Amino acid sequence: MKNTKVITTQKKAETIKTDLLVYCLTENKRKKSPPECDQSIKEFVKSAFDLGDFQGKASQELLIYPDLKSKIYKLHALRILLVGMGKIDSKSEIDVLCDQLRELGGKVAKVCEKTKAQTVTISVPIVDLLGPEKTTQCLAEGLLLGDYRFTKYKKTKKKDTDYTGLKTIQFVADRSAGAIRKGAKMGSVFANAACEARDMANEPGNGWTSKEFAEFAKSLAKIYDFKFTCIEKKEMIKLGMGGILAVNQGSSIPPRMVILEYTPPKKSETILLVGKGITFDSGGISIKPAAGMEEMKYDMCGGAAVLSAMQAIGEIKPNTRVVAIVPATDNMSGSSAVRPGDIIKHFNGVTSEIVNTDAEGRMILGDALSYGIQTYKPNAVVDIATLTGAVIIGLGHHHTGLISNHKNFAKLLISAGKDTGEPIWQLPLTTDYKKQIKSDVADIKNMGGRPGGTITAAAYLSNFVGNTPWAHLDIAGTAWNYTKKAYVPKGPSGIGVRTFINLICNWKNGRIK
Numbered sequence: 164m165k166n167t168k169v170i171t172t173q174k175k176a177e178t179i180k181t182d183l184l185v186y187c188l189t190e191n192k193r194k195k196s197p198p199e200c201d202q203s204i205k206e207f208v209k210s211a212f213d214l215g216d217f218q219g220k221a222s223q224e225l226l227i228y229p230d231l232k233s234k235i236y237k238l239h240a241l242r243i244l245l246v247g248m249g250k251i252d253s254k255s256e257i258d259v260l261c262d263q264l265r266e267l268g269g270k271v272a273k274v275c276e277k278t279k280a281q282t283v284t285i286s287v288p289i290v291d292l293l294g295p296e297k298t299t300q301c302l303a304e305g306l307l308l309g310d311y312r313f314t315k316y317k318k319t320k321k322k323d324t325d326y327t328g329l330k331t332i333q334f335v336a337d338r339s340a341g342a343i344r345k346g347a348k349m350g351s352v353f354a355n356a357a358c359e360a361r362d363m364a365n366e367p368g369n370g371w372t373s374k375e376f377a378e379f380a381k382s383l384a385k386i387y388d389f390k391f392t393c394i395e396k397k398e399m400i401k402l403g404m405g406g407i408l409a410v411n412q413g414s415s416i417p418p419r420m421v422i423l424e425y426t427p428p429k430k431s432e433t434i435l436l437v438g439k440g441i442t443f444d445s446g447g448i449s450i451k452p453a454a455g456m457e458e459m460k461y462d463m464c465g466g467a468a469v470l471s472a473m474q475a476i477g478e479i480k481p482n483t484r485v486v487a488i489v490p491a492t493d494n495m496s497g498s499s500a501v502r503p504g505d506i507i508k509h510f511n512g513v514t515s516e517i518v519n520t521d522a523e524g525r526m527i528l529g530d531a532l533s534y535g536i537q538t539y540k541p542n543a544v545v546d547i548a549t550l551t552g553a554v555i556i557g558l559g560h561h562h563t564g565l566i567s568n569h570k571n572f573a574k575l576l577i578s579a580g581k582d583t584g585e586p587i588w589q590l591p592l593t594t595d596y597k598k599q600i601k602s603d604v605a606d607i608k609n610m611g612g613r614p615g616g617t618i619t620a621a622a623y624l625s626n627f628v629g630n631t632p633w634a635h636l637d638i639a640g641t642a643w644n645y646t647k648k649a650y651v652p653k654g655p656s657g658i659g660v661r662t663f664i665n666l667i668c669n670w671k672n673g674r675i676k
């Protein structure tokens with residue numbers, strides 16, 4: 164993973180030597196005046212305004228090449244970028260503003276790529292509604308998320324001149340130094356965690372298996388002093404984890420249940436995160452069509468999200484205990500693969516008729532959820548999974564689907580998603596849906612037909628959570644091909660990571676009862 168330095172300074176922006184100096188300007192409420200700005204760039208801004216080229220409207224950009232030898236103005240940056248923020252008034256919504264700033268950061272990252280800038284300096288704008296910390300955090304997130312690229316496997320065609328991304332991001336402001344430092348730090352922690360998840364997801368099925376999941380978790384445990392546990396196949400057999408074992412039957416790579424535990428010094432409530440870690444989903448015997456099957460290397464994005472969130476938890480050290488579990492295996496069709504019609508028994512004793520081996524996510528999650536709840540007794544549990552194609556039909560690529568057994572917990576997640584620009588939409592789960600997965604020969608079956616496919620998948624999971632407040636996030640539509648945003652390059656989005664960090668950092672004991 165790339166290590167971009169993020170620093171802050173109180174020096175005057177115009178004195179800084181940098182490849183690109185960025186000013187974020189708001190449209191002036193008086194239509195006939197140019198945007199307010201620093202004295203050092205006033206001339207440029209006024210000329211551009213008078214020519215009708217720049218008013219500070221949202222998403223306007225203007226690149227300027229100052230004469231560094233000029234005696235009139237004394238700028239030291241090789242390039243200056245003016246970006247518009249539009250009109251910001253007291254009616255603006257906080258979460259919309261935050262995402263505008265992330266987008267702005269993403270756009271700046273694109274200009275950096277175009278100009279091959281290695282150092283970028285941003286003069287932190289004053290956004291009263293957000294305050295300096297949040298403003299800086301969102302800008303930093305946008306820049307780092309927008310500057311993401313995955314080039315690990317591009318070896319022979321790589322040129323020395325290829326742009327490898329930003330080396331340093333610097334925030335300047337002559338006020339609120341502490342808040343700006345904190346915002347820059349939080350922005351980096353949030354974005355780096357999401358980029359970590361993107362890195363894992365970009366790895367192909369032969370580059371990221373259950374073994375790599377375990378190794379990654381182990382390395383986090385070492386850095387942050389988490390408790391690391393990896394349940395191997397033998398242990399799974401002893402424990403009766405029939406779901407993950409069945410999915411793994413057709414594979415030559417052993418399954419692993421990877422667990423990380425963070426415990427804060429003070430006694431606290433526990434949140435359990437469970438992420439689907441199917442490192443490749445061929446569908447098994449109910450094999451998927453060939454077209455687009457390569458995308459099923461992304462079927463581990465849920466697992467990537469929970470382990471990457473743990474990286475941020477290690478950095479931030481919140482006051483809440485967090486346990487992350489990733490049931491990991493690929494779903495293959497080898498000669499001992501599970502067959503349609505087979506009946507399996509999950510960790511909690513629930514038996515299931517496997518009607519379709521391509522509905523494998525719920526099978527591994529069933530074991531992980533019931534094992535996690537029994538072992539760690541969490542106050543709330545959330546699972547995250549690229550679970551159903553149906554969620555793409557229902558919500559497209561713009562919202563993650565949510566299904567929950569607890570009103571308040573669902574609300575908290577929706578709000579965390581809103582805060583972080585990862586919108587979530589709730590779907591209902593009533594007994595009628597649960598009836599769709601009743602089996603004639605076992606307790607339940609792993610498919611409920613096409614109608615309400617996202618909800619019947621969640622109905623399956625509801626058999627493994629008892630009365631524990633639980634929410635399920637279906638990210639099949641958002642884990643990749645996510646909504647077009649400047650800070651989301653094509654490929655995996657890292658969705659869920661920042662939602663989880665936000666949820667956990669805002670957690671207070673007794674918040675959901």
Ligand code: BES
Pocket residue numbers: 444462519521522523524549550551552553609610611616639640
């Ligand atoms: N991993 C897939 C879901 C998926 C599909 C994610 C497309 C992203 C894009 C999951 O394991 C799956 O195959 N689900 C089936 C369930 C069905 C057989 C009940 C589906 O959605 O078709």
Ligand code: MN
Pocket residue numbers: 444446520521522523524
């Ligand atoms: Mn599948």
Ligand code: ZN
Pocket residue numbers: 441444462521523524549550
């Ligand atoms: Zn799958």
